[in-house]
Amino acid sequence: MAPVILLASLAMGLVAYLAVGLLTGYLPRVGARVQVPRPGRTQRQTWLLQAGTELSVAQFVVGSLAAGAVTFALVAAITGSPVVAIVPAAALGLLPRAYFGHRRARRLSELQQAWPDGIRHIIGGIQSGMSLNQSIAALATNGPEPLRLAFSRFAVGARMVGVPAALEVVKGQLSDSTSDRVTEVLLLAHERGGRIVTEVLRDLAEATSKDLKTMEEIASDRLEPKINSRAVFALPWFVLVMLCASEGPFRQFYRTAAGVVVILIAAGISLLGLWIVERLSRDPLEERVFGSPGGPR
Template identity: 25%
Template structure:
């Protein structure tokens, strides 16, 4: 074999070995780069797909937190409300002007009766002022508590009726319309107002908060938050409202249990509060002249005033002791 052929074969052999062990010389480096880029893209895509549910959950939580913050701001604003809203909270359909007119008439009657029965003019004025403002506002507060309690008795049934309507294929507004037509008062009246708000062009997310404005209680707040979150973020509304109905019934049971446990304390407070008046009446029946100086002398009037203030303060403290937040 000639030296030239031997050199040529040697070069070819070295080149073949180089191509076998150095693929970068034949473009393998670019292929590796493409493979690495493709693998990185797949990992990024997989990570993005895996992060999507977390992102949605985070957005949902943020939406819920925004709604809760908005409801909290509304609650703070509702702590000091106007008389018009207080009358609405009590379910009273009287206007503000008519309410003050009736309050002034009642206070004037109290003043006239007190002055005609021999009460000094200063105390008669105090009684008249109390009859004009304190007694009417106490009546509004009492009506508000009774109205809210009556609403809460029927509210879980209304929520369950909405759940059954949604599960049967009815839209949410139609389910509320059924509740507005078939529920008991005052749920019927409040849901009728809710349906009327939708009839004038408001969507569900805008109409539902009006229910909380008229009934600023925790149970209604829960209902508003559930509806608002579902309207903004989606989700299984029937399941959420079903869970809410269970919560409402559990809160109702808890209220009944607390009422039963605190009944003894309430009875004791009633007896202690009524005892001074009962003793005064009994002493006056046994000895009619014994209590006369309390009403005819300045010292007796002063003592009556102090006693009335202490009694009012004691009744206030006892009422706070026997009231519980659920």
Template identity: 30%
Template sequence: MGALVGLGVGVGLLLVWSAFALPRPPHAPRGRLGGLQRRLARAGLAHVPPTGLLLTCGLLALVCAVLVQAVSGTATVSLAFGVLAAYLPLAVIDARGRRRQREFAEVWPEAVDNLASAVRAGLSLPEAVVGLAARGPAPLRPAFEEFGLDYQVSGRFSESLDRLKERLADPVGDRVIEGLRIAREVGGGELGHLLRNLSGYLRDEAHTRGELESRQSWAINGARLAVAAPWLVLLFMSLQSEVIHRYASFGGAVVLAVGGAACVVAYRLMMRIGRLPVEQRILS
């Protein structure tokens, strides 16, 4: 009985130690920094640490605030533009991520067609996937080049696919890769038919989404113009010291705070009303 109690205590202590000492998987980031890491990966900047992005935001905010302070001499106005400048790197990262996903969505059907042709020509599925590094669409080639090196070193197709998903950080790519994994595990003679069906589905989806996004662009551009216009006016007003100094008072600070909050709420509301459903990475 004492031996069993000792064994249980030992196992419990081992589990407690492993929870703190063993490394956590890198593909499951948590918390706010995890959210920034996912945004960076979506933009193709997974090698950039979230702390570096935060430092960039802070440095840009400081530089902008100092410049506006030197021009306007009004602390409240310089603080407002410092906050706007701090958000600029995040906006650039998000825009880059959206552009990258649109680019991937357009070329995935071509990549799947290439896989189907390679399989029909007698290549194995791993060889066909590695071949995309040379014959695939240009935006996807770097990721598949790294996949080829990874698979050549490890020889484990499933684990190499997992790392490929991390590098791509793309919801459409997740579906394609999981389809390849299932096809590899199940096998059979229907692989070519499955790939052709997947290519047709992806091409129809990309075409439909492209049409919707082109019709939606006017709402997005209108929202951005409506939000940017008052701050551009305020920036030009900073050149007139007798006018801009009115914002140095408590009432001026309240006006800036209320105006900033109104811009944020209006922009988020208009973007939410006019946005298309964002595809989530449910298989990551």
């Protein structure tokens, strides 16, 4: 029994670490290479790509099921009641989705926040005598950090397949609506050229900054309900596991048919309430109007 309790303690410690990191925004970073979305890529695979991971959909699903299965076995061994372990196992099975969802949101936010500075960097390059293509290519070395990797091969691509195709590759790598809008304007500036380029880019930088400010205000307003809903969902089940961890009236009751009914009703209410709160506090996602054909929207 001691090894099982030790494993359970380690697992709960890891879960607590990830949960706190998810709520505070300090999660471990896993290095990943940016890929170009291929035609026909599923939305789930693109979702993982936007999270900055190279996991396939199958690997993600298997990992989530494994986390749920391990949690179910440990909690069932600790409490002596498989029914008590159902909700904690389901919650832990969804933890990878929450983790990568947080990484995806943070990565997209970093990209969006970087664009006003990136556009101003392009304007500065043009005013210093560089061409538009040279100014865009300079983002790979002197631009904001979130944009450097995506533009690292732009100069080579522009020489080999042309600027429009190279920008399409960049758009596919970044895979978000703000980047789509900016790359479309850069394509237009490349085609038109002339004095209008800097004016268009200044207007774009100003409009993007206003959009980002609005999105930050919306995200701030929705943060507290998200944290409260997850805490209200998790705490009762944590207390239930602790109550059933040792022999006593609580453990005996939840082994009976009446206890099973109570757990099932409570699980249904908890999941329904969590789903409603998550739906109401979900961040609005702008549709990718200028997304690549076959890409995510």
